[in-house]
Amino acid sequence: xxxxxxxxxxxxxxxxxxxxxxxxxxxxxxxxxxxxxxxxxxxxxxxxxxxxxxxxxxxxxxxxxxxxxxxxxxxxxxxxxxxxxxxxxxxxxxxxxxxxxxxxxxxxxxxxxxxxxxxxxxxxxxxxxxxxxxxxxxxxxxxxxxxxxxxxxxxxxxxxxxxxxxxxxxxxxxxxxxxxxxxxxxxxxxxxxxxxxxxxxxxxxxxxxxxxxxxxxxxxxxxxxxxxxxxxxxxxxxxxxxxxxxxxxxxxxxxxxxxxxxxxxxxxxxxxxxxxxxxxxxxxxxxxx
Ligand code: ATR
Numbered sequence: 206x207x208x209x210x211x212x213x214x215x216x217x218x219x220x221x222x223x224x225x226x227x228x229x230x231x232x233x234x235x236x237x238x239x240x241x242x243x244x245x246x247x248x249x250x251x252x253x254x255x256x257x258x259x260x261x262x263x264x265x266x267x268x269x270x271x272x273x274x275x276x277x278x279x280x281x282x283x284x285x286x287x288x289x290x291x292x293x294x295x296x297x298x299x300x301x302x303x304x305x306x307x308x309x310x311x312x313x314x315x316x317x318x319x320x321x322x323x324x325x326x327x328x329x330x331x332x333x334x335x336x337x338x339x340x341x342x343x344x345x346x347x348x349x350x351x352x353x354x355x356x357x358x359x360x361x362x363x364x365x366x367x368x369x370x371x372x373x374x375x376x377x378x379x380x381x382x383x384x385x386x387x388x389x390x391x392x393x394x395x396x397x398x399x400x401x402x403x404x405x406x407x408x409x410x411x412x413x414x415x416x417x418x419x420x421x422x423x424x425x426x427x428x429x430x431x432x433x434x435x436x437x438x439x440x441x442x443x444x445x446x447x448x449x450x451x452x453x454x455x456x457x458x459x460x461x462x463x464x465x466x467x468x469x470x471x472x473x474x475x476x477x478x479x480x481x482x483x484x485x486x487x488x489x490x491x492x493x494x
Pocket of ligand 1: 335336337338339340341360361362363365387405406407408418
């Protein structure tokens, strides 16, 4: 699709953005649907966020994605913030409308879809979350919103897990929340008490792909094992789970579906998720890192 005077523009704010897979994923989706849209990487230094939002409006952008390190800081520059994004405390998608700049968090939707598409039903599930950072917040909110029965958060720094639970529990009275230090002792006895384990930490990501967030000495529980790390797609954690005969869910689904929801917000079209997934897998395979 040639770029012309009617091309709609979106992009991703990050610092740095050189490694992002989003332009390839979204541009392939625009092309597949014959939409005259383009998606650009937009490197943005933290001190220039406010100016950048003003520029989006001035330059007639349709919206943008927001990634590390801007997901929280961007919130004060928006006119409207969706309730989910507010509860999670982070915005990853901006939509420019006539009446202002709107912020959403599509990570929550992306994570839920990645579970549902594999047939995992979060309603009533007992969930164990490894990590308590930004990715954990979206994951915990998503599971609580989908009707999980219990959510236990294990984090290296236990205070962060406690803070996350404190922050989210009042919105979900029916969910049993707990937290612990990520350790052998906490994890060796979870068999029979969890249906889903989700790694939201960065452990296992390239270039340290031979590491796993699950302590060597603790046996894996009989549960679905999900890893949000997608580089590599087949993490050491997932390989161990598969070798133990457990069902696994990799991080590509969440990446694709968070993008798909943003695509839908901007264009109003049903996103071609198969095309987007193929592009992400191709992009990861062609990386040398
Ligand atoms: P993100 O937004 O990607 O979640 P983050 O907010 O920096 O990033 O959170 C990273 C998460 O990975 C945290 O839970 C972090 O644990 P701490 O809170 O103790 O820092 C976890 N993490 C990172 N490296 C880790 C490691 N080597 N072992 C265990 N947990 C680790």
